[in-house]
Amino acid sequence: MSTTSGRLLNDWTVRGSPLLIDGELITCDERFETIDPATEEPIGRAADATPAQLDRAIAAARRAFDESGWATDLALRVRCLRRLRESLVRHGDELRDLTVREAGAPRFLTHGPQFDDPVAALGWFADVAESYAWTRDLGRAAPMGMPSDRHVLREPVGVVAAITPWNFPHQINLAKLGPALAAGNTVVLKPAPDTPWCAAALGRLIAEETDIPPGVVNIVTGSDHGLGARLAADPRVDLISFTGSTATGREVMRAAATTLKKVFLELGGKSACVVLDDADLAGACSYAAFAGITHAGQGCAITSRLLVPRARHDEAVEITARALARLGCGDPSDERTVCGPVVSARQRDRIEGYLKLAAEEGGSFATGGHRPDRDRGFWIEPTLITGLSGTARAAREEIFGPVLVILPHDGDDDAVRLANDSPYGLSGAVHGDPERARAVARRLRTGTVSVNGGVWYGADVPFGGYKQSGIGREMGVAGFEEYLETKAIAEGA
Numbered sequence: 001m002s003t004t005s006g007r008l009l010n011d012w013t014v015r016g017s018p019l020l021i022d023g024e025l026i027t028c029d030e031r032f033e034t035i036d037p038a039t040e041e042p043i044g045r046a047a048d049a050t051p052a053q054l055d056r057a058i059a060a061a062r063r064a065f066d067e068s069g070w071a072t073d074l075a076l077r078v079r080c081l082r083r084l085r086e087s088l089v090r091h092g093d094e095l096r097d098l099t100v101r102e103a104g105a106p107r108f109l110t111h112g113p114q115f116d117d118p119v120a121a122l123g124w125f126a127d128v129a130e131s132y133a134w135t136r137d138l139g140r141a142a143p144m145g146m147p148s149d150r151h152v153l154r155e156p157v158g159v160v161a162a163i164t165p166w167n168f169p170h171q172i173n174l175a176k177l178g179p180a181l182a183a184g185n186t187v188v189l190k191p192a193p194d195t196p197w198c199a200a201a202l203g204r205l206i207a208e209e210t211d212i213p214p215g216v217v218n219i220v221t222g223s224d225h226g227l228g229a230r231l232a233a234d235p236r237v238d239l240i241s242f243t244g245s246t247a248t249g250r251e252v253m254r255a256a257a258t259t260l261k262k263v264f265l266e267l268g269g270k271s272a273c274v275v276l277d278d279a280d281l282a283g284a285c286s287y288a289a290f291a292g293i294t295h296a297g298q299g300c301a302i303t304s305r306l307l308v309p310r311a312r313h314d315e316a317v318e319i320t321a322r323a324l325a326r327l328g329c330g331d332p333s334d335e336r337t338v339c340g341p342v343v344s345a346r347q348r349d350r351i352e353g354y355l356k357l358a359a360e361e362g363g364s365f366a367t368g369g370h371r372p373d374r375d376r377g378f379w380i381e382p383t384l385i386t387g388l389s390g391t392a393r394a395a396r397e398e399i400f401g402p403v404l405v406i407l408p409h410d411g412d413d414d415a416v417r418l419a420n421d422s423p424y425g426l427s428g429a430v431h432g433d434p435e436r437a438r439a440v441a442r443r444l445r446t447g448t449v450s451v452n453g454g455v456w457y458g459a460d461v462p463f464g465g466y467k468q469s470g471i472g473r474e475m476g477v478a479g480f481e482e483y484l485e486t487k488a489i490a491e492g493a
C-alpha cells in the first residue's frame with residue numbers, strides 16, 4: 001500500500017482515468033469525454049471499458065470470492081473499510097470539487113449526502129459487521145424424533161454487480177460498496193456514463209491506499225449502457241444491486257431472471273408533500289420549494305408533488321412560486337447555491353419535453369417553465385406547474401428536474417388518496433398538527449416519510465421503495481442484510 005500523490009484529476013487529464021480490475025489500475029486506449037454540466041468545459045477523457053475488460057473484472061471478482069479469504073476474514077474487511085474511509089476523508093477537498101464538476105452538484109450538498117455522509121457511513125458499516133450476530137443458536141429440537149442442534153449462519157452472497165446512476169455518485173456507489181464489502185462479498189461497480197470520475201477516484205484510492213485484496217473491488221467505467229446489461233446477465237454474478245430508473249430496473253430484473261440472481265432495486269419516484277389544513281402554510285411551502293429543487297430536483301426521493309388544502313391553493317401557489325423564484329438556479333461551486341444545472345443536454349431536453357406536455361395537458365407555470373438566460377451549461381428555471389389534474393402525465397411521471405406540480409386536496413383522506421395514487425412509493429412528507437401528520441404518514445404507501453421537516457436520511461436508516469420504486473432496502477441494518485445469504489445447519493446430537 002502506498003499513498004496517492006498528486007491531484008487525482010490533474011494526473012488523469014493527461015493519461016485518462018483508469019479502470020480497476022483485479023487490483024490493477026488500467027489506463028485504456030478507448031476513452032470518452034465528459035463535460036462539466038455548468039460550463040460545458042471538458043473534464044477529461046474517462047476510460048471506456050470494452051466487453052472484454054468487463055469480462056476480466058467479473059472473473060477477478062469471482063476468483064477473489066471463491067479463492068481468497070475475503071469472505072471469511074472479518075477483521076481484514078473491517079480494517080479495509082476504515083482505511084478507505086480515512087483515505088476518502090484525506091482527499092475530501094478534491095473529491096468535493098470533482099462531484100461539483102461532474103454531477104453539477106451544489107457544493108453545500110457535499111457536506112452531506114453528496115460526500116461526507118456516505119464516506120462516514122463506511123465506518124458505520126464496518127461497526128455493524130464487527131458487532132453483527134453472524135451465527136444464531138436455535139437450540140436443540142427433535143424433528144421426526146431425531147435430536148438435532150440447530151444454528152443459523154449468515155454468509156455473503158458472492159459476486160455483487162453494483163450498477164449506479166449519476167445523480168449522487170458517492171452516495172450511491174458507497175451505499176452499495178460499504179455493506180457489500182462489510183458482508184464479505186466481492187464487487188464489480190459500474191457507474192453511469194455521466195459520472196465516471198468519482199468512481200474512478202474511488203478505484204484509485206482503493207488500489208493505492210488500502211489493503212483491499214486484488215479482485216475484491218473492480219470498477220469499470222464506460223460510455224455504453226450495454227456494459228450494465230452484460231453485467232446483469234452474467235452467470236458469474238450472484239446479486240445485482242441496482243439504482244436507476246424504473247424502466248431500466250425492469251430490464252435488470254428480466255436479465256437476472258435467466259440465472260435467477262438475487263435483485264435489489266432502488267428506482268424512481270414521484271413523491272408527495274402533503275400540507276394539511278392546520279399546517280403553517282408559509283413554512284411548509286417554502287420547505288417544499290427548497291426540497292423540491294435541491295440539486296435541480298435530481299433526487300429520487302424528492303417530493304415533486306405538492307398537495308395543498310383546496311381553500312388555500314392560491315395562497316400556496318403564491319408562496320411556493322415566490323420561494324422558487326428567490327432560490328433561482330446558479331453556479332454549483334458557490335456554497336449558497338441550492339439549484340445547479342441539470343446533468344446533461346439530454347436530461348434538459350427530457351425535462352423540457354415534460355414542460356411542453358404539462359402545457360398541453362392544461363397546466364400553467366406560476367414561475368419558471370423555461371431555460372434561464374445563460375450562454376453555457378444545461379439549465380432549467382425552478383418551476384411550479386399549476387392547473388393539472390392528478391391524472392395528467394406531468395403530475396404522475398418522474399420528471400427529474402427542478403419542477404414541482406401543485407394539486408389541491410379536500411382533507412386528510414383525499415390527500416392520502418392522491419398521494420398514494422401513484423405507481424411509485426419511494427418517499428413523502430407531511431406538514432400539520434403532529435398527531436394528524438403522524439396518522440397521515442402511517443397511511444402513505446412509501447418507504448420513507450418526513451413529518452414536519454424531519455430528516456430520515458442516515459447510515460442507520462433503511463431507505464427504499466414500495467410498489468414500482470424498488471425491491472429491498474439500502475443502508476441501515478436491513479441494507480447490510482440485503483448482501484447476506486442465510487444458511488441453517490443441524491447437527492445430530
Ligand code: NAD
Binds near residue numbers: 168192224267426
Ligand atoms: P438509468 O436507469 O438510465 O441508469 C442507471 C444505471 O443503469 C447506469 O449505470 C446505466 O448505464 C445502467 N444501465 C442502463 N441500461 C441498463 C441495462 N439494460 N441493464 C443494466 N444496466 C443498465 O438511470 P439514470 O438516468 O442514471 O438515473 C436517474 C434515475 O435513477 C431516476 O429514475 C432516479 O429516480 C433513479 N434513482 C433512484 C434512486 C433510489 O435510491 N431509489 C437513487 C438515485 C436515482
